[in-house]
Amino acid sequence: MSTRKPLIAGNWKMNLNHLEAIALVQKLAFALNDKDFDKVDVAVLPPFVDLRSVQTLVDGDRLRIVYGAQDLSQYDAGAYTGEVSGVMLAKLDCTYVVVGHSERRQYHNEDDDLVNAKVHAALRNSLTPILCVGEGLLVRQEGGQITHCLGQLDGALRKVTAEQAKSIVVAYEPVWAIGTGEVATPEDAQEVCGALRARLAELYDPEVASSVRILYGGSVKSGNIAGIMAQPDVDGALVGGASIDAGEFTKICRFSE
């Protein structure tokens, strides 16, 4: 296990309306907000329409849980119907924003240039990007996972300074493991997370590489989190399906107990 403080982030995807969001955060607060539980940073990433409700709850009850969004526009304002800007997310006190999730890349044709523009949009609005990279099944079968993920990392970090890079979070999410029940082995996760960290040292320096938290994501459950977290270059998890089940997400967050 690494010395960086673990981050467990729940990507709710397009699930839960604002009332259901309040109910889930209340349950998580009850299960995770005890003052002794400070070993792990816990974040929820609800749909945009839930964020104001989650903010009110978190602020009002001074909860330790932080929150963020699942995407943002590359622009700060303007005639971009349907988009939500980093300025708006910052105003809601979001901490994180997911950038380059494979579902955005796949269903919304987001390429490395757009992901890079979104990383910059997040950074200029003081949001921490959770930058997702990951290979599809064919690439994995051909053994190209490292080249693929390093290419996505290079593309996403163009013109990002060392100072900015230190604050970002990277999530290795093999596409073949997302929502499929097919989890990468801890060794698979370590192989790519280790290579991503080594690339950060090449792109910047060892200090940046050792500051950045690298998460694993892909069918994480309470039954497999401990093995994944035991890897030296894995600093947490981006959890999809299991994050909207309060009991299961709590167990994942309490993986070390």
Ligand code: PEP
């Ligand atoms: C995700 O959506 O980022 C994810 C990892 O999903 P799941 O945990 O459901 O595979």
